[in-house]
Amino acid sequence: MIRSLRPLLACVSVVGALALFPSAAHAADTLGDALARLAPSADPKVIGLAVRAAECAQVQGGAPAERLAVIDYSKPSSEPRLWVFDTVNRKLLFQELVAHGKNSGDATATRFSNAPDSLASSLGLFRTSDTYTGKNGYSLRMTGLEPGVNDQAMARAIVIHGAAYVSEAMARVAGRIGRSWGCPAVRTAVAHKLIDALKGGQMVFSYYPDKRWLGSSQYLKCTGGQLAKAEARAGGQSGT
Template identity: 40%
Template sequence: MTDSLSRRQILRVAAGAALGGIASPLLAALPAGDPKALSGLIARANAALDRHGARVTVRDRFAVADFSAPSWLPRFHLVDRASGRVTPLLVAHGRGSDPAHSGWVRRLSNEPGSLASSAGAYLAGDAYVGKHGRSRRLIGLDPTNNNAEARAIVVHAAWYVGPGMVRDHGKLGRSEGCFAFSDTDLALVMDQLAPGTLLYADRA
């Protein structure tokens, strides 16, 4: 029976296991990737909600950045805990995480000046308008990302993120460690990552 499961069924099973048995209708639409890795990261995000307790005031949803996947796949996932719905989006990683610009995260770092993406749980902070336009501050909650504010690791839009970049270059451009999205997706991310929402990023 296991051998005959379709990829769609495997994705649903993985999502259901990670979300307490709730199947996800949108996970079935994900492109090639590793559903086991994503389900593991969703489980870690749920654990982070408990670990950071009252600091995370938004409890019905969170976001997961799966840096096990390459930049040409939608690897940033908005997770609705109540319905089990998972919405995948493209997101860039830091140039310090991928010096050769392969599209894959090779290292994660919390060091100032590393220009790398960092692993761990983040708390969404205030929105502001900066050099990248509308953006959202992020607060690193773990020892692996507690320099996020000092490093100005934020959510913002960037010209080098979007389906057109994947089509023309086979991968996204790189940030300086920020979570960079397409102009088209930014409004959704800013809305779903309201202040007090958890964002969990790591590799499986």
């Protein structure tokens, strides 16, 4: 579970990001390691960064989340590059194709933007919000948490929704799936269940090896002081 303050954390040493342990059976694993094993086609480093970012958000006062979606835009759109994890029970819920924005690239995304009308995807950490039914059907709003990187997501209507142009058949024939106006669109057959798994304050992490973002994201570099304070608060709550 991605939880910032639990008594069990009082005796856990922190290296880089909080290592969370929903049960004693997982004591030998960090959450990142456990999730990476569930998704062998994913880059374990990307999974680790996603866990670090989500945990850092909670150390900084964010609400706990029980689901984590990871999108790796460094992979071509013809391959599954979206994973949704249940971090409480350490389960992989979805492994899916996902579209990138029309102006982010062709088969592979290489350009990202936070600007309105850019028709490009955005990087960074998002928190999901409410659902609605619009022109793309059942959809999930997201709030971008990173100033200057994705904080225009709500204004840009960057949402998760289903789309007919996201299909394995198209990927096989064209070598890529269709592109969105910046939204991480998924297959229509899975959209409703995937959205229901992620709605209501869960975390979404969109990755690309962009050096500027990687070097500046506040969610990828929690300081030792922040983490030590979180541990101290957990220790105080547990009475140790």
